[in-house]
Amino acid sequence: MKVKEMADKFVTMTVQDVMAGVGPGIFTVVFTKKDGTLRTMNARRGVSVGVKGTGKPKTNDNNITVFDVKLDQNGELKEGVLTKLAPEKCYRSFNADTVREIRAGGYKFVCMNGYVVSVTR
Numbered sequence: 001m002k003v004k005e006m007a008d009k010f011v012t013m014t015v016q017d018v019m020a021g022v023g024p025g026i027f028t029v030v031f032t033k034k035d036g037t038l039r040t041m042n043a044r045r046g047v048s049v050g051v052k053g054t055g056k057p058k059t060n061d062n063n064i065t066v067f068d069v070k071l072d073q074n075g076e077l078k079e080g081v082l083t084k085l086a087p088e089k090c091y092r093s094f095n096a097d098t099v100r101e102i103r104a105g106g107y108k109f110v111c112m113n114g115y116v117v118s119v120t121r
Contacts, residue, residue, distance in 0.1 A: 013116040015096040018109050019045065019064055026069055027104035031094045038100070041092065042069045062114070065093040 024046040033039050043066035068090045075084040097114040110118045 015099045015102070015111050015114050015116070016064070018102050018104070018116060022102075022104045025104065027102060029066070029094065029099060030101040032098040032100065039094075041066070043067060043092070044069055060095065062096045063093045064096055065091055068092045
């Protein structure tokens with residue numbers, strides 16, 4: 001289901017439903033990190049660059065793995081030094097229950113506890 005169709009049929013949609021509908025396009029997600037801080041990330045799903053299949057298995061079915069677009073383009077700042085990262089270092093994951101907002105396809109999905117609570121254009 002595409003983003004517009006999901007927004008039109010909004011009832012009890014989960015974060016997982018929205019992520020499935022986003023497809024390979026770029027989207028923005030705002031979520032709470034494990035340390036309690038908010039993180040805003042521009043990301044894509046369905047990227048397989050640098051994936052060898054030898055990484056750690058997914059330990060939580062609620063975790064969503066994405067490719068961090070800005071990290072791939074800009075690199076990472078550590079100790080005042082900007083370092084360009086290899087694509088395989090640009091994958092990140094977050095827990096669907098901690099997502100606060102997803103922006104995709106011109107829609108804003110406000111989320112709470114893994115569910116979408118409102119959709120605006």
